[in-house]
Amino acid sequence: MTYIKKLLPKLFLVLPLLLPVAAKSAEQSDYNMPVGVTEVSSSIFGLHMLILWVCVVIGVIVFSIMFWSLWKYRKSKGAVAADFDDNFWLEIGWTVAATLVLVWMAVPSTQVMVKAYDDSEGEVNIMITGHQWKWHYEYMEDQVSFFSNLSTSQEQIDNKIPKGEFYLQEVDEPLVIPVNTKVRFLITANDVIHSWWVPDFAVKQDAIPGFINTAWTNVPEAGIYRGACTELCGIKHAYMPVVVRVVEQEEFDAFIAQKVSLAEEEKMLTSKVWSKEELMERGESFYATNCSACHQANGKGIPPVFPALEGNQVVLSDSTKQIEILMEGIQGSAMQAFGKSYSEVDIAAVITYTRQAWSNGENGDGVIITPKDIVDYKNKIDL
Amino acid sequence: MSTVVETHDHEGHHGPAKGLTRWLFTTNHKDIGTLYLWLSFTMLFVGGAMAMVIRAELFQPGLQIVQPEFFNQMTTNHGLIMVFGVIMPAFVGFANWMIPMQIGAPDMALPRLNNLSFWLLPMAFGILVSTLFMPEGGPNFGWTFYAPLSTTYAPSTVNFFIFSVHIMGISSILGSINIITTIFNMRAPGMTLMKMPLFVWGWLITAYLLIAVMPVLAGVVTMMLMDINFGTSFFNAAGGGDPVLFQHVFWFFGHPEVYIMILPAFGIVSHIIETFSRKPIFGYSSMVYAMASIAILSFVVWAHHMFTVGMPLAGELFFMYATMLIAIPTGVKVFNWVATMFRGSISFETPMLFAIAFVALFTIGGFSGLMLAIVPADFQYHDTYFVVAHFHYVLVPGSLFALIAGAYYWLPKWTGNMYDETLGKLHFWLTFISVNITFFPMHFVGLAGMPRRYPDYALQFADFNMLISMGAFLFGVTQLLFLFIVIKTIRGGKKATSEVWEGTRDLGLEWTLDSPPPHHTFTVQPQVK
Numbered sequence: 001m002t003y004i005k006k007l008l009p010k011l012f013l014v015l016p017l018l019l020p021v022a023a024k025s026a027e028q029s030d031y032n033m034p035v036g037v038t039e040v041s042s043s044i045f046g047l048h049m050l051i052l053w054v055c056v057v058i059g060v061i062v063f064s065i066m067f068w069s070l071w072k073y074r075k076s077k078g079a080v081a082a083d084f085d086d087n088f089w090l091e092i093g094w095t096v097a098a099t100l101v102l103v104w105m106a107v108p109s110t111q112v113m114v115k116a117y118d119d120s121e122g123e124v125n126i127m128i129t130g131h132q133w134k135w136h137y138e139y140m141e142d143q144v145s146f147f148s149n150l151s152t153s154q155e156q157i158d159n160k161i162p163k164g165e166f167y168l169q170e171v172d173e174p175l176v177i178p179v180n181t182k183v184r185f186l187i188t189a190n191d192v193i194h195s196w197w198v199p200d201f202a203v204k205q206d207a208i209p210g211f212i213n214t215a216w217t218n219v220p221e222a223g224i225y226r227g228a229c230t231e232l233c234g235i236k237h238a239y240m241p242v243v244v245r246v247v248e249q250e251e252f253d254a255f256i257a258q259k260v261s262l263a264e265e266e267k268m269l270t271s272k273v274w275s276k277e278e279l280m281e282r283g284e285s286f287y288a289t290n291c292s293a294c295h296q297a298n299g300k301g302i303p304p305v306f307p308a309l310e311g312n313q314v315v316l317s318d319s320t321k322q323i324e325i326l327m328e329g330i331q332g333s334a335m336q337a338f339g340k341s342y343s344e345v346d347i348a349a350v351i352t353y354t355r356q357a358w359s360n361g362e363n364g365d366g367v368i369i370t371p372k373d374i375v376d377y378k379n380k381i382d383l
Numbered sequence: 384m385s386t387v388v389e390t391h392d393h394e395g396h397h398g399p400a401k402g403l404t405r406w407l408f409t410t411n412h413k414d415i416g417t418l419y420l421w422l423s424f425t426m427l428f429v430g431g432a433m434a435m436v437i438r439a440e441l442f443q444p445g446l447q448i449v450q451p452e453f454f455n456q457m458t459t460n461h462g463l464i465m466v467f468g469v470i471m472p473a474f475v476g477f478a479n480w481m482i483p484m485q486i487g488a489p490d491m492a493l494p495r496l497n498n499l500s501f502w503l504l505p506m507a508f509g510i511l512v513s514t515l516f517m518p519e520g521g522p523n524f525g526w527t528f529y530a531p532l533s534t535t536y537a538p539s540t541v542n543f544f545i546f547s548v549h550i551m552g553i554s555s556i557l558g559s560i561n562i563i564t565t566i567f568n569m570r571a572p573g574m575t576l577m578k579m580p581l582f583v584w585g586w587l588i589t590a591y592l593l594i595a596v597m598p599v600l601a602g603v604v605t606m607m608l609m610d611i612n613f614g615t616s617f618f619n620a621a622g623g624g625d626p627v628l629f630q631h632v633f634w635f636f637g638h639p640e641v642y643i644m645i646l647p648a649f650g651i652v653s654h655i656i657e658t659f660s661r662k663p664i665f666g667y668s669s670m671v672y673a674m675a676s677i678a679i680l681s682f683v684v685w686a687h688h689m690f691t692v693g694m695p696l697a698g699e700l701f702f703m704y705a706t707m708l709i710a711i712p713t714g715v716k717v718f719n720w721v722a723t724m725f726r727g728s729i730s731f732e733t734p735m736l737f738a739i740a741f742v743a744l745f746t747i748g749g750f751s752g753l754m755l756a757i758v759p760a761d762f763q764y765h766d767t768y769f770v771v772a773h774f775h776y777v778l779v780p781g782s783l784f785a786l787i788a789g790a791y792y793w794l795p796k797w798t799g800n801m802y803d804e805t806l807g808k809l810h811f812w813l814t815f816i817s818v819n820i821t822f823f824p825m826h827f828v829g830l831a832g833m834p835r836r837y838p839d840y841a842l843q844f845a846d847f848n849m850l851i852s853m854g855a856f857l858f859g860v861t862q863l864l865f866l867f868i869v870i871k872t873i874r875g876g877k878k879a880t881s882e883v884w885e886g887t888r889d890l891g892l893e894w895t896l897d898s899p900p901p902h903h904t905f906t907v908q909p910q911v912k
Binding site: 026030031032033034040043044047048051052055058059062063065066069070073074075076079080081082083084085086087090091094095098099102105106109110112113114116117132156157158159163165166167168169191192193195197199202203204205206208209210211213214227228229230231232233234235236237238239302304305333334 | 444445446447451452455518519520523524525529531532535536538620621624625626627660661662663664665666667668669691692693696699700703704707708710711714715717718721722724725726727728729730731739742743746747750753754757758759760762763764765766767827828830831832834835836837838839840841842843847
């Protein structure tokens with residue numbers, strides 16, 4: 001016991017050495033900032049390690065002196081206090097030393113910042129719009145766009161089935177960009193502030209309604225890169241990941257071509273005659289992806305914030321009002337103007353679905369809304 | 384009405400009124416200080432319980448205990464309560480107790496205002512906490528309440544939140560006016576400004592910061608109120624407003640606020656280190672100038688919280704340089720504390736243990752702050768757990784440790800009884816170990832990419848989160864021990880001398896008073912040579 005008592009104070013002397021040990025072991029581990037794949041991300045990593053080591057060295061010096069003083073000048077060992085209370089040159093010395101270290105750190109920081117900061121046009125330009133709670137990607141050159149939603153199932157989140165390898169880091173449609181190409185991102189938001197982050201590119205930029213921020217990257221390695229929304233944006237903040245697939249140029253061209261033809265097919269669908277079953281089927285899947293986050297899969301919502309659709313008077317008997325809400329949104333609430341982002345077919349399908357689903361089919365008027373009704377609404381508004 | 388008459392009866396008598404009226408109508412700086420401290424202690428457990436909910440949910444990936452909606456209310460209210468309900472009132476409590484005693488004054492300059500400043504606070508927190516029981520739930524937009532999530536997209540209870548912030552702001556401003564007036568007018572003869580105890584200096588600067596920035600906070604919540612209820616568009620882009628304006632105004636308040644929560648702590652820790660090193664504080668005047676420089680710099684660094692909002696290059700660089708500058712006065716303070724210990728005669732009573740831990744761990748929080756100041760690196764750190772680790776290191780082993788250290792240091796003076804040293808040491812070691820288990824791994828999960836304010840996370844963060852949660856539970860339970868120690872000390876214990884600690888008689892006027900001090904502090908003005 002006395003042995004331990006003797007040893008214990010000495011142990012404190014080596015405590016400061018834990019800092020470099022921790023820093024060194026973190027350097028190569030998964031629990032450090034990722035080096036990433038771009039030039040910018042690796043220079044930021046270098047900067048991060050540089051500052052970390054500067055802090056570690058200062059820390060070791062300061063803590064060593066402190067712990068040594070605590071050990072050496074223990075009253076229990078009969079230490080008698082000196083009575084000096086200042087030393088002009090010492091104080092000037094450490095102030096100047098601290099300033100010099102900071103200037104020395106500011107130089108590489110400024111260089112990396114200047115390199116990372118560039119808002120000139122890219123070879124590919126993509127408009128990224130944050131929505132509660134999904135990302136919308138629009139390829140400016142080709143006028144094609146799509147939403148990217150979390151694809152992890154609710155059962156995994158609720159611990160009903162085992163979680164997959166990419167739990168909460170997987171989406172139905174990742175953003176696709178070409179390798180070795182300067183890609184510029186134009187980042188904005190539709191409702192609240194979001195933030196688009198891909199650690200491996202060292203790109204993190206807030207998506208702010210009413211602003212268009214820029215960021216850029218040039219990825220030298222094909223692959224799948226995963227990121228997240230990093231600005232609190234409401235209930236499903238943790239459930240709107242970013243996934244970027246970086247592909248060779250040919251594959252990228254093929255991807256765009258396929259998106260262009262899909263968009264044309266979509267336009268054709270509007271003039272097609274739809275059966276109730278077809279609308280129901282399409283509406284159900286649209287509802288699951290875009291509506292159930294708030295109004296819930298069972299249509300019961302989370303009142304009073306998100307109203308129930310089951311038994312809702314508008315859904316039961318006022319189809320005109322329902323079209324208006326879906327097209328225009330509700331000012332001052334989380335209900336967005338979906339008509340501005342989705343096709344007539346999708347809007348018609350989801351309205352039809354909600355009017356038939358749950359107990360609404362039995363209790364309501366059961367009106368079926370067709371894409372044509374939505375087109376008519378749009379024409380009426382335009383007049 | 385009869386109670387009002389009763390307090391009039393007691394005026395002019397020595398000793399406090401009896402019963403509840405003593406506390407309701409008190410104008411005595413010690414009683415009001417006690418009220419502040421108990422409010423803060425209570426809120427520590429309320430905010431702490433919220434932290435426990437957060438850590439329980441984050442114990443494993445997936446949703447187990449609460450839904451994201453409630454989780455967001457917990458993170459928001461945990462932050463608001465810990466900042467406005469624990470750290471700030473606790474320091475005001477210390478100010479009330481110690482400033483008159485340290486400057487040789489009989490009481491605060493404006494005692495009735497003092498009573499009002501305190502009693503506004505339970506009202507404010509009553510309003511804030513009550514929103515959690517309303518159907519729409521409490522504030523869920525983070526303690527920084529960024530618009531438009533806190534305006535257009537907020538639950539309607541946001542109006543209660545705004546009202547509550549207004550009341551807290553009024554309370555802080557009135558309290559600060561009182562502290563400034565007291566310090567400037569009621570110092571004992573001979574106590575020049577550069578002879579004032581460092582805690583008094585810390586608070587004088589803090590009070591100016593509060594007067595400068597609390598109206599800014601009131602302004603920003605008023606703009607929110609207008610946007611929500613009266614159709615203005617300060618922060619609504621659809622109406623021509625600017626969501627980034629919110630952040631500029633908020634952080635113009637928010638950054639000085641950070642120093643409001645640490646400058647008094649610097650003062651407390653300085654007193655404790657010189658007491659238990661038995662050696663005068665090293666570099667007194669540079670300590671004062673360092674605090675003043677930190678306060679001035681705090682007004683020109685606000686946008687370092689906003690490096691990712693899309694500022695021009697020159698703006699990013701300016702705020703980076705300005706922020707790095709703060710490391711100089713802060714470093715000077717740390718060097719001074721170490722130099723005070725150097726060649727001292729050091730003993731390790733509980734207050735000293737907490738003060739040493741403060742210096743070491745606050746410095747670690749300072750290092751991560753310096754790293755966060757580097758703009759390009761901040762793109763990777765911003766809004767991850769690295770930031771959470773940083774501000775918890777400066778606020779928990781920083782501000783909170785200083786408060787706990789100060790409580791152990793002055794509790795014998797306040798109550799006349801010594802606390803139980805063995806229990807105090809046990810409290811320190813459990814707290815020190817658990818605080819590091821809780822907050823150190825947060826650096827790693829942040830660097831590995833876990834964003835803050837997430838109720839659920841990817842699988843690679845699972846191990847560390849479980850460790851963090853276990854540390855947090857231990858930290859939470861340990862503070863019940865602190866409550867026990869405080870109550871035990873109030874109820875009895877070894878009698879404290881007026882000096883309490885060896886050799887304090889020359890350190891400050893508070894040690895010339897009896898323990899506990901008389902109801903009216905200095906009826907005869909002391910002389911300072």
